[in-house]
Amino acid sequence: MIYLDNAGTTKMFEECVEVHKKFSCEQFFNPSALSEESMQVSKLISETEKFLLKRLGASEGNILFTGCATESNNLAIKGSFRKGAWEYVFSEGEHPSVYNVAKKLEMDGCVVHFVPLASDGCVDLRALEKVLNEKTRLISIMHVSNETGAINDLKKISEIKLKKCPKAILHVDGVQGFMKIPVVLRQTAVDLYSFSGHKFHAPKGIAGLYVKNKGALKEIFQGGGQQFGLRSGTENVSGIMQLRKAVELIVEKTNFLRVSRLKNVFNSALKENKVGLTCDDACKNLQNGAVKIENCDGVVIRDFCGSPYIENLVFQGVKGETMLHALNQEGVIVGLGSACSSKKAGNRILEKIGVSPEDIISSVRISFNAYMTDEEVLKAAEIIKITYHKIKEKVS
Numbered sequence: 001m002i003y004l005d006n007a008g009t010t011k012m013f014e015e016c017v018e019v020h021k022k023f024s025c026e027q028f029f030n031p032s033a034l035s036e037e038s039m040q041v042s043k044l045i046s047e048t049e050k051f052l053l054k055r056l057g058a059s060e061g062n063i064l065f066t067g068c069a070t071e072s073n074n075l076a077i078k079g080s081f082r083k084g085a086w087e088y089v090f091s092e093g094e095h096p097s098v099y100n101v102a103k104k105l106e107m108d109g110c111v112v113h114f115v116p117l118a119s120d121g122c123v124d125l126r127a128l129e130k131v132l133n134e135k136t137r138l139i140s141i142m143h144v145s146n147e148t149g150a151i152n153d154l155k156k157i158s159e160i161k162l163k164k165c166p167k168a169i170l171h172v173d174g175v176q177g178f179m180k181i182p183v184v185l186r187q188t189a190v191d192l193y194s195f196s197g198h199k200f201h202a203p204k205g206i207a208g209l210y211v212k213n214k215g216a217l218k219e220i221f222q223g224g225g226q227q228f229g230l231r232s233g234t235e236n237v238s239g240i241m242q243l244r245k246a247v248e249l250i251v252e253k254t255n256f257l258r259v260s261r262l263k264n265v266f267n268s269a270l271k272e273n274k275v276g277l278t279c280d281d282a283c284k285n286l287q288n289g290a291v292k293i294e295n296c297d298g299v300v301i302r303d304f305c306g307s308p309y310i311e312n313l314v315f316q317g318v319k320g321e322t323m324l325h326a327l328n329q330e331g332v333i334v335g336l337g338s339a340c341s342s343k344k345a346g347n348r349i350l351e352k353i354g355v356s357p358e359d360i361i362s363s364v365r366i367s368f369n370a371y372m373t374d375e376e377v378l379k380a381a382e383i384i385k386i387t388y389h390k391i392k393e394k395v396s
Helices: 015-026 036-055 069-080 096-107 125-131 154-164 237-249 252-271 320-329 348-352 357-361 374-395
Strands: 062-066 087-091 111-115 136-140 169-173 192-196 207-211 292-296 299-303 310-315 363-367
Touching (some): 036 062, 069 136, 069 192, 069 207, 087 096, 087 125, 096 111, 111 125, 136 154, 252 292, 252 374, 299 374, 310 320, 310 374, 320 363, 348 357
Parallel strands (some): 136 169, 169 192
Antiparallel strands (some): 062 207, 292 299, 299 310
16 A cells, blocks of 8 residues: 555654554553643653754744644634624634634624635735734644645745734644754744644654643633643543654654655656647746646646745646546545545635636545655556546546
8 A cells, every 4th residue: 555645644763663562551640630640641742742842943932732633623623702892813724623614704794804725825925914913813824735735935925924913822733843844933924833743654643732821822612720720630641741752753854855755756756658649748837937847748736936845736637536536446546625625525725726527526635744755656646647547538
């Protein structure tokens, strides 16, 4: 099996299994209790918090440990909400765990602005600047698109925020960014940053929210007052320590370079042994010159030139879902986009950046990890080409 849906989830590091055993069967103590053993576990959590702050490039703040990215994003947005004549700003490219919360705020009567995306998949910075004002309470813009890999410029967004609404809270969904591309929060005006362990080889069920200033949030559920009263409930000690182990094992720059090369190997393999390419064979750019489109005998590579971990393939004349199931039968797993919305028709993000309905229905998402081999991606490319042409011949 060749797994090319790593934006959906990743295979857990085997080293995490031993960590889980240690903190579930040996050091299993409740960190809120008063025994010496419990206090030792609490100390390990505090040390892990400091360790993660360093990896996030943050000079101050705290980490709230949550159960998933959806919880982190909801905590960031709902915890930032305040009654009054405030306005809330989101990009149109947000993950459902942000976008649907924004739509709920809108339904509840809040003033909500959705900033459009440019054709390169990034938030339109001019449109963002126009909508911000002194009434802006919260800005929520993802770091890396889970659909396209487009990377938003947090420094430029921070500059606009400080210029137009310095007191507003800036939340970033960093789920596809943390541990994949360099993150240095101290160089930005980011107040809240979400991340999730299972996107970088830690287990499912453990995630986090960076909080620069605890006073910016309010509790959204009540309990025993753990984690500064902002996320009550006994901490998932095993999950926290497994997340730390995964972070310890990853070197972002090394992985970034390796994945960049793997993607190039994969794309080059798709372009080899072509049978009569169309005139679109040469790379052509969209209006802003940031999206590279290559037609490889009907398999269109749409590369948003952002994160090397994610790209979009369009199978002309064949539905993406058909390709997904056919490839699955051949031992290659790909995705249709966000797993949280993959069973819904269409693709909101691709629609917002102007991709045609025909291309959307024919597209799949390819997402890599740094531990794949050249042989795997070469084999996957060959299977994809063969499978596509077999189906195309049948439907032609």
